[in-house]
Amino acid sequence: PAAVVATGVTKVYGRGDAAVHALRGVDVRFGTGAFTAIMGPSGSGKSTLMHCLAGLDSVTEGEVRIGDTDITRLGDKRLTLLRRERVGFIFQAFNLLPTLTAEQNIRLPLDIAGRQADQELFDMVIRTVGLGDRLKHRPSQLSGGQQQRVAVARALVGKPQVIFADEPTGNLDSRSGAEVLSFLRTSVRELGQTIVMVTHDPVAASYADRVVFLRDGLLVTELARPTPQNVL
Numbered sequence: 001p002a003a004v005v006a007t008g009v010t011k012v013y014g015r016g017d018a019a020v021h022a023l024r025g026v027d028v029r030f031g032t033g034a035f036t037a038i039m040g041p042s043g044s045g046k047s048t049l050m051h052c053l054a055g056l057d058s059v060t061e062g063e064v065r066i067g068d069t070d071i072t073r074l075g076d077k078r079l080t081l082l083r084r085e086r087v088g089f090i091f092q093a094f095n096l097l098p099t100l101t102a103e104q105n106i107r108l109p110l111d112i113a114g115r116q117a118d119q120e121l122f123d124m125v126i127r128t129v130g131l132g133d134r135l136k137h138r139p140s141q142l143s144g145g146q147q148q149r150v151a152v153a154r155a156l157v158g159k160p161q162v163i164f165a166d167e168p169t170g171n172l173d174s175r176s177g178a179e180v181l182s183f184l185r186t187s188v189r190e191l192g193q194t195i196v197m198v199t200h201d202p203v204a205a206s207y208a209d210r211v212v213f214l215r216d217g218l219l220v221t222e223l224a225r226p227t228p229q230n231v232l
């Protein structure tokens, strides 16, 4: 079964002579438990597609389903609720709150949603994140790779069905990037979560099960067994 399905997704920014056709009818499915990377040249529509899939941006035409819900038909309030309950985000800039400890940052989305942490899941994520005594440290006391692992852990503990990651290793050196991607892949496998990651980095993409390529707002090809070499 698919966790996310986009059908005929079109996105036009602006109108008239100034109109930019960022997406031109994208059809794509993301299977439950799959780790997919979205690649393509700059300006090809990767960020726009991810924002439309995650309900952060409206589509001009077409449908986006998360589970059995067509999110293009939800009002703002229900969309916010759905995002809170079913979707996790990981950004290039880690977006951690500087005054909170690593552990408090990881718990934050649960606190905001007024949800109790699933203790078993929480312990598993904390174990996997591998920060040990650094959990009581603030972000400024952690390396970039450690901060991003905190951000990944934060996305995981809410037990979202789908995690959207936008260049999650963009600010990391290759070793920290590898650490974060291994952690992400191991965790989603254990939890059966679906991940959709935008990246321009072939090494990052090689951690995915599948890579889809965008060009000029269209999905042009896909690759089932990515390696750092064959995604180039």
Ligand code: ADP
Residues within 6 Å of the ligand: 013, 014, 020, 021, 022, 040, 041, 042, 043, 044, 045, 046, 047, 048, 049
């Ligand atoms: P990518 O992530 O692949 O670099 P984007 O999705 O950011 O591509 O952009 C796709 C196209 O849409 C580009 O031509 C870009 O300039 C345009 N675009 C993106 N966001 C906006 C916006 N808010 N307003 C107008 N045009 C935009």
